[in-house]
Amino acid sequence: MISGKAMAGKTVVKGRNILGRVYRCPVCGAELSVIKGGSGELKPICCNTEMIMLEPINTVYVCSVCRSELMVIKNGENLEPICCNKKMKIKTRLY
Ligand SMILES: [Zn+2]
Numbered sequence: 597m598i599s600g601k602a603m604a605g606k607t608v609v610k611g612r613n614i615l616g617r618v619y620r621c622p623v624c625g626a627e628l629s630v631i632k633g634g635s636g637e638l639k640p641i642c643c644n645t646e647m648i649m650l651e652p653i654n655t656v657y658v659c660s661v662c663r664s665e666l667m668v669i670k671n672g673e674n675l676e677p678i679c680c681n682k683k684m685k686i687k688t689r690l691y
């Protein structure tokens with residue numbers, strides 16, 4: 597399911613709280629995404645219900661110059677974020 601096939605740089609897919617991991621509340625549809633992964637046991641609660649971990653992981657791009665990071669909220673087809681005049685690298689993604 598999670599293969600570390602990044603184009604460049606390191607792929608952070610180890611540990612429980614993976615960067616970009618998405619959780620959804622089955623009651624109201626609220627969604628969360630991990631923007632800083634840790635090793636704790638993440639159990640987000642919404643509407644008195646434990647949120648469901650979803651399969652998709654939001655792609656995160658990182659700038660190799662200034663270390664800025666972007667998270668994709670809604671994907672497109674030709675996404676190509678630029679920072680510091682350079683193409684940003686993919687840090688995490690689903691496939
Ligand atoms: Zn909710």
Ligand SMILES: [Zn+2]
Nearest residue numbers: 659662679680
């Ligand atoms: Zn930059």
